[in-house]
Amino acid sequence: MKSVPKLIRRFVGIMLLSSVLLIILNLALLVIYTLNQAPNSSPWMTAQKVADNLLQDGNEYVLTEDTEIELQNTNAWAIFIDNATMNVVWQTDTLPETVPMSYTVSDIASLTRGYIDGYPTFTGEAENGLVVLGYPKDSFWKHMWPSWDYNVIANLPKTVLSVLAINIALIFIIYVIANSKLLKSVKPIVSGIQALSANEEVHLREKGLLSELAVNINKTSDILQTQSRQLRKKETARANWIAGVSHDIRTPLSMVMGYAGQLENDLQLSEDTRKKATVIVRQSKRMRNLINDLNLASKLEYNMQPINSERQNLIAVIRQVVVDFINMNIDETYTIEWETDETLTACPVCIDKDLIKRAVSNLIQNSINHNEQGCHIFVRVISEDKVCTVVVADDGIGATDEQMEKLNNTPHYMVCDEKTTEQRHGLGLLIVKQIIFAHNGKMLIQHSEYGGFEVDLSLPMTM
Template sequence: MKSVPKLIRRFIGIMLLSSMLLIILNFALLGIYTLNQAPNGSPWITAQEVADHLSKSETGYVLSEDTALELQHANVWAIFIDNRAMKVVWQTDYLPEAVPMSYTISDIASLTRGYIDGYPTFTGEAENGLVVLGYPKDSFWKHMWPSWDYHFIVNLPKTVLSVLAINLALIFIIYVIANSNLLKSVKPIVSGIQALSTNEEVHIREKGLLSELAVSINKTSDILKTQSGQLRKRETARANWIAGVSHDIRTPLSMVMGYAGQLESDMQLSEDNRQKAAVIVRQSKRMRNLINDLNLASKLEYNMQPISPERQNLIAVVRQVVVDFINMSIDEKYTIEWETDEELTSCTANVDKDLIKRAVSNLIQNSMNHNEQGSHIFVRVVAEDAVCTVVVADDGVGATDEQIEKLNNTPHYMVCDEQTNEQRHGLGLLLVKQIIFAHNGIMQIKHSEHGGFEVDLSLPMSV
């Protein structure tokens, strides 16, 4: 169940990443918003600029034209309080009537940190007095007692980080609690899907947030169980039918072969009749071999044939098959050549010896059956890259590219057509493929370098 913890980690990672991005975004928006509140700088700086640009003339105090226009544009009024008289000796034209014209020291202290009649005021120091700017009432909020505890300022970074950590922890706890029911529902769903892939029976409680999905998985499990049972019945019936038919055919076929053999040996018959009897014997043997191949192929397909793999030297096993064929006194038009490198003395693999011999025998017999005019058959064993490869090739008629493509990719080789006399690569190759597949090997069909047909059987070497 590695997927559920992975899913939980993914949820938590997304939640933490979203929280951090949200915090960063908030700080960025706060900074942008703060900067937009004072695009022309601090009001304190503006007040000092006004004080610097206020000059005394013979008729009184005069403010530079640019600065005056700037104040007028911002709807800011200004006054200049003389140090000695403590009275207003200069003012802008649009000064509110509620603004006092004389001040005490306490009044100046109050307006410096606060307001005049609700107008937020800011001061700038001039040579002979104090410049006071008054901004619109709804433009600034001033802190009347701007003092902070020293330890609070020193510990502010730690405090901010602590608050941030607490917030993240609370968000995480809320997130886990809110999604706990979902996570509890996900775990059995994942287990059920994994069990379906291994053809196990599944039953999930149909409750929770994912109850509809649980119902679908349970229905799928029931359908697969029913289909699997029906398939097993069909496979068993098919295998039993093939085994029964094979058994029932053997007895009459043996009688046909026996009587045909007697007729072939009867010197009182004409040569033509004896040749016909020989054809009956030869075709009966082929039929017997086909029946045996069909029965064995059926057992291998449904895993009914016991496999007894043992460590074997494939060179010795394949050489014995070649020797057996030579000792059978086969027709002179067929010759078998052993091409294995003499320096290669061993190529071991875990195989069922009898089945491997059966596979190689089928390939050699296949070369004979499909080359009635005769052929030269080449057999060799090659060891390369921890793989033992048995090669059976001939210089016969071979096959076309299209036929080889079909033989390599078609799941079966049974061919039915009207040309019953035409020899086809059929059940024998299917049986060979099943034997090699049962040994975790690979069969490849291709053109022979001798101009005919070639089959390579690759098996993993044993350690």
């Protein structure tokens, strides 16, 4: 059952990908939010900038205009504490009244890391003192005691990764537990669908999250099984009908052939009457062959014809078929040439010898039947890529591309369709195709290199 693990892997992959994307998205949003919420993200740098741009003019201090505008834009205030007196010797106009004007060393230490009267303060070093920059009370939060144990900092990456791994494991466990019921319901559904494709009877338990789907699969199985049983009954009836008709026709046909043969050899009859008897005999033989072909095609169609496969040399089998035709003393207008490469002495295949001989005989006879003016027939065996191919070709009238397409793809006598009034041909080719398919081979009908008709029969080679 490969589909369920694949489904689980897909679910887990989606979960992990979603988690990673959510983490990245949250980090990006946090950075954007922080930047938007902190227009003055470097107050320490701003304090140092004020200290650098605070100029002494005699006994007074003057701040450059651009720096003063920057403080106004951030609602910040500033003072300058003299090193010698520890008093404020310069201040901005926006200085709150509650801010002290004199400081001790401890006050300086406190405001450096914390606040003055609730205002977050930041310091910048000047030549003769200290610049203190203050912001509105709710603008910054300051960490009053910025000291950490060294081991905590040193082990921070490992700690973060461990916490992350634990979180991922917990998310996975929660996800599996939450979806185990669904996965338990999916497995029989998948098994049922696979059984349907194999035409097996399916009865799933109609409970759980996918109960409605299970009900539909059960109904589908019942419909398919009913259709399969009806089809088997029809096939059996058709096969029995063909076998019965074939058997019933043979006896009267044998009598017709027997009496016609006597009339054909009766010297007391006129020449014209004897010729008519000859036609009756010839057409009766044709009817007998058609009945035999139809019966064989029916057996092959419904797997009623046993296939007695044995290891054979395909070259020897096909050569025997050619020799038998040559010995039949067929009309001189038909010649058969054996074109197999003399260096190819063996082509081992596992076949039913009689059926393969019947198939090749049908092809040779097909070339004779469809070329009344005569033709040359070429037979050869080719061995290539562990496949043995029998080629039967002629230089006769051939067939059009449209006819080739129909012969390769259109069903013949054994398949009914709406075009029942249209006469069908090619029962001999159908038997050939069925024999080759029964041997796991392939059949291809195409134009021959001699300008006529060609059929290629490919069979897997036995090693």
